[in-house]
Amino acid sequence: MTLQLTGASRRDILKASVVGGGLILAFRIAPKAEAAETAGAQALNAYVRVSPNGIVTIMGKNPEIGQGIKTSLPMMIAEELDVAWENVRIEQADNDPKLYGRQFAGGSMATPLHWDELRRVGAVARAMLVQAAAVAWNCNAADCKTSGGQVIHVATGRKQSYGVLAGQCAGIPVPDPKSLPLKDPKDYKIIGKFTPQYDTAKIVSGQPLFGIDVQRPGMLYATYQKAPVFGAKVAKADLDAAKGVKGVRKAFVVDADSANVMPGGGNIGSGLVPGVAVVADTWWAARKGRDKLNVQWAEHPTAKQSSAGFAVKAKELAAGPPQRTARNDGDVAGALKGAAKTVEAAYFYPFLAHSPLEPQNCTAEFKDGKLEIWAPTQNPEPGRQLCAKTLGIKPEDITVHMTRCGGGFGRRLGNDYMVEAAWIARETGAPVKLLWTREDDLQHGFYRPAGFHFFKGGVDAAGKLVAWQDHFVSFGEGQSYASSAGMAATEFPSRFVPNYRQDVSVMSLGMPTGPMRAPGSNALAFVHQSFIDEMAHAAGADPLAFQIKLLGDKPVVGEPPSAYNAGRMVGVLKAVGEMSGWGKTKLPKGEGMGVACYFSHMGYFAEVAHVAVAASGDVKVKKVWVAADVGRQIVNPSGAINQVQGSVIEGLSHALHQQITLANGQVEQSNFHEYPLLRMSEAPPVQVQFLKTDYPPTGLGEPALPPAIPALCNAIFAASGKRIRSLPIDTSQLKT
């Protein structure tokens, strides 16, 4: 979506008003298409506040989930405003779509969506301050420059601070942001500099920042028990036994609609789910009360579903004709028949849970028909709408304050915990903090869907990949995929292989699914980049050279929004080859390197993993190298490198450890002893290099993750000769 400042909307709300001694510059940035007829209907705003002492307060508009956005978006504004970073204060904005437009953490979208607009927000504020000085000094704005929060008259050296000038901006017209020049990147003082997160001092001293830390006068604590089988209703619960526990104030059944689970249908709109609430003076008392409930659950059809059943069904489906064919280029059957070498392989990846370390929680207060919410959410406005719909109140009677999130990874795009807190608070008549247990979190997620791929591939005598066939068995209904269970018809290497066929069959799923960090890609990279590696070995080719050859000579293949810039991918592949000493490093027996690349979220990534596989089968990842192309500018190198390293290690964690399984319609894993995450002793060094290319800057929350998994699996093959086709990696199969 292209966003621009529009004249009409500026007239509507662009106001330079002196409030409390500080200047608020408010901008409405409306989507281009809607600007003419509905000026400002979908608003995206930014705020700059200048105090008389020169301290500049910048609003952080988006939810902070650890991606560093509360720091990096204000860096864009501060750079063009030309203030010293140490004089910048950042405040977390509340959810306010009229003022800020869409506020969400998802899709690695914040950098590309805001790069131009927020720098212009800073530039407009700067231009007004310069104009105020020009008026005061009776000169032209062009005679002035700025530096470190001051306007300077070039000829005389006269200076005035923004803090003083801000008080003189009331009558200054607002310039057209598009008319203002932006800084030459070589003059950047903030953008591109290693900048610790704004909240670092609070984080390292344990200050209350997170949803779980919210406290309200008279607040009670709640726990909410839902059925182990998704969507099952409460048949019976011993509410009196729970109420008998010291400190328990209330225990009640919530008779919500089972359909609110939205089986397989996505998390964004999922609503209130049936369950039993226990409210107490402390959370520990609420938990003890919950232990006495002895809930009996009604029968539910999802109880017939299991991971084992899906595996059997997937094989059956793959053996027959597909339900549909999503793409069919050339003549795959003929090409396979004529190929010099063919490979057949069945791949599998499991369900995964997001498991952010801060369990889901939300604090809500319902008073005089109005609802106030404090939530760690990635997606506040849909949460507000969901609460309005569920409680039957107006959205404008609901305020959502965004707290820092103890991780997100996509889980907090759904607001199920928010609507539960709202409901329980209204029923209770007091402020309530709802906190899920870790077990609640693992067993009531919006899971990364499992998937099955049945491949056939062929290379010709020259070692060229000439045939590719995939029967993808996924989840969904009819023509539609469950949330995040899909695959584009443009999935690589389609368009790069002359004979390509993508068949699809889906199975019904009663378990909710949803986007998890690099949705789709986090699974599809594993299967595609692993099978490409298989084809490279079948061709007797070096895997990295095979990838480059496959990408071909055409710089860009396809049209936006599904264009694939092969030139950028070749660039990162070559870079990662150099970084890692690919093909030049002599490795001892039992060690190997693997390469993989993947394009997602507008970022081009190539990664090499170096592993050692012990005779016991144990896998030690010794190092990972990452070459990345996310355009011409890294906004905050500190956050950028941290995101990439974290994404890579998370990918290794998926591959080595993580799996959610369903049995009798219930998740079998309950806590971290059954759903282990990678720990310090297994975390390799991750070396990161960003290639600067002449493209607009794009996001880093996700695209480094997908290639880490196949790079690891391909390295295991290089080290052991054993091909990983199923996750998580079963190291007992690697024993020699």
Added chain:
Amino acid sequence: MPYQLNVNGKALSADVDPDTPLLWTLRDSLGILGPKYGCGIGQCGACTVHIDGQPVRSCQVPASAVGAGKITTIEGIGADPVGKKVQAAWSELDVAQCGYCQPGQIMSAAALLKSKAKPTDADIDAAMSGNICRCATYTRIRAAIKLASGQQVKA
């Protein structure tokens, strides 16, 4: 029943059931919110505090078992010179992503450095593997421990 607890050098009284974990006593009864709940079964380390200088998972220690032990939480660790160094290293290297696990990580790192001034990589692995970082900032956690202990930090 009321328990007298020594937290960050202060004598505090908490009226809780004997089985109430120290974590919830600190958080819900005493308003000390730095120690975090992540799993409740001693698997993640987010709730790590020191009792008499030893790192413990406060979700696994009932309030009734603490006795006269001196409790230090993330809020109080900066009063200790080693703790202060660890916090400074964490800030300098911008270790955190979401930051939720970091109080526990810092408490484990401070305990490590108090027992071993110059830990090796193997020491770090052993002392820190009880703390999960879901954002996987392990690279920087290791570097920050090296920095705080005056050892060379590899790029």
